[in-house]
Amino acid sequence: MTSAPLKGSDRVSVGPLADGTGTAKSVRPSRPRRSGRSAPYWFLVPTLVLFAAFTVIPVGYAVWLSLHKVQVKGIGLGKGAREQVWNGFGNYADVLQDSEFGHSVLRAFGYGLIVIPTMLGLALVFALMLDTPKARSAPFARLAIFLPYAVPGIIAALMWGFLYLPDVSPFYYLLRMFDLPQPDLFDGGNLYLSFANIAVWGGTGFNMIVIYTALRAIPPDIYEAARIDGASSLNIALKIKIPIVMPSLVLTFFFSVIATLQVFTEPMALKPLTNGLSTTWSPLMAIYDSAFLKSDVYGASATAVVLALATFVLSFTLLRISDRYTREDRA
């Protein structure tokens, strides 16, 4: 959103440099130049207003809420029984000491460790395969792989939930028919695999398209040169294609990390189906529980701020690492 107006302001500042000679400058009347200087800000106004109304103010309000709490007096019924009071960092201390929230973060990471490598690995392999000249019926395959992404997450989760339930699942029907062991997909570690499966099914297509688009942007003469030098298709994929689409891989990786920390739909949809899933299984579920079930917006705000900060720190650290890695690569 912000990148377009920035480019605009760049172009304006190029103006004075371009008309280098001093004489031309003095001839120009000053008024249009001044209005030219304010123009970029006018272009920025809609973005800034929307940004303030829908991001800065709500986030600021959440931070403000996170520093308060409700103090109940006596029996706590009727008028004046509740008072909003300053709580400093009390809510934050509670969040950091809350072992349930800590566990939910660990669970999200565990889930991410399964989802991210599998999903991005598959997306990369599919994109590379679709990009080989020998690929047959590529448009159909591309659409078929992408299609699950078009299914809303909640529907995907409910559908898979149905397939995981032994009593109603056609898979279990087949397992029973052939007397094969019937795993409990809602039990302990299997739960992670069950969620990861839904995420991989739904997310691979999107990441594949991102990587595939980057692959299509590579000029074909590079391949020609490589082939003349005797490179096989595999060599081209490993030594040319993957390094060139690295930025896209990094991008999809960031999206995936953030999505992992925000995992909500799958566990929320599957929760009613099983005894094995706690109300605070993932960090967002814990926030949902305090904000929308327990009506504690104060604690929920503090948890949300902690989660957002953690996501920022994680993203920037990873970005730093990947930056250093690519720079060394270049050297």
Next chain:
Amino acid sequence: MSIHRRQISRRTMLAGAAALGLTGTSAACGGSDDDSGESGGPVKLTYWSWAPNMEKVAAIWNKKNPDITVTVSKQGSGAEILTKVITAKKAGNAPDLIQAEYQSLPTLVSNDVLADISKYVGDAKSDFAENLWDMVTLGTDAVYGVPQDSGPLMFYYREDLFKKHGLTVPKTWTEFAETARAARKALPDAYLTTFSSSDPGLFAGLTQQAGAKWWTVDSGGKWTVGIDDAASRKVAEFWGGLVQEGVLDNQPMYTPAWNNALNKGTHIAWVSAVWAPGVLVSSAPDTEGKWRMAPLPQWKAGENVTGSWGGSSTGVSTDSDHAEAAAKFAHWINTDPEALAALVKEVGIYPAATKGQSGDVLTTPAFFPNQKDFYTTAAEIAATTATAAWGPNVQTAYTAFNDGFGKAAKAKKEAQFTSALSTMQSKTFDDMKKQGFEVTEA
């Protein structure tokens, strides 16, 4: 309605993230119209309700009372409407009329959402059973709502399968346990029923029958949390014992697998409330005419007590500029014969008003053609409902129930059932204490 409440609740819960965005906007448009009334036009009231077809009942009122117009605004149910109403109240924008579940009343009163309407509806007391009226007064002199529907607990069983396998309909919980064992022997693929960790409301009802009082207020203005009391522990041990023994199923209710079990006959009984026929019709469509309802098993032979699962009332908000008009409507919709008939017919509820529980409107449920006296029996059972005692943080207790009893049911260990109950107690108590309530433990 409790039926719909539950199903909607499940579905809408999933859209939780979306709710975040919606809360603000709908709160803004649902508020009461301050500028009407005074100018001489009709008083305009907004009514937040989740029950389907409630607007049809309001239409009857609007036709009869041109000076007071009620507009129904459809809401999510359960915890959702609760959070939304509390948020709207903070913005000074709460609707005039609110459909409120009994267990939400203390939370709403604690947030100063519900007005005391005793001076307008105090004389309605005689229209309701004592246990229902006690829930809307919270044991005080105030009245915070008019009871609308109730959900007395009953025992539903597959009459055909019970006959075929010579199973007895249990009159006591001891007999219930025996029937569960006998059923397991007679039908190795089936269970009598299941213990569901996703339905704290049912468990609460069962403990009420046993005499539990989860939240009480003493005259000195202090709450007492008694979730882990002897009565509740007895109930937890009983169900936990049967699950551990392997004679009761442990899967949650309201899942596709559970529907399948009811429909296929691998669950042959269900402890549920008066609204069960409406659930069975969609969950177990192939079993029409095969079920029968009986009173809930008792802890002591010869006793006659039941608990309740679900039910709601109509309250008036403190933000309403027309409290009297709103209270008049709340009174009418829950006690007027025509309104009660419409509530039964259009909304599909079991009315709280005693006179609504008999009469021609409540015809035999279509799903129970074999039990012509369904509602006569239901009214007799409803009259024996024990009083429920709700507190200001029911949701905290319910979440603790889901998590603790979920683990216990999965592990099939009786000891975990009782430890889950004490976790529920301590979490509820700690939460109240942290919020600043004057509170002790039983």
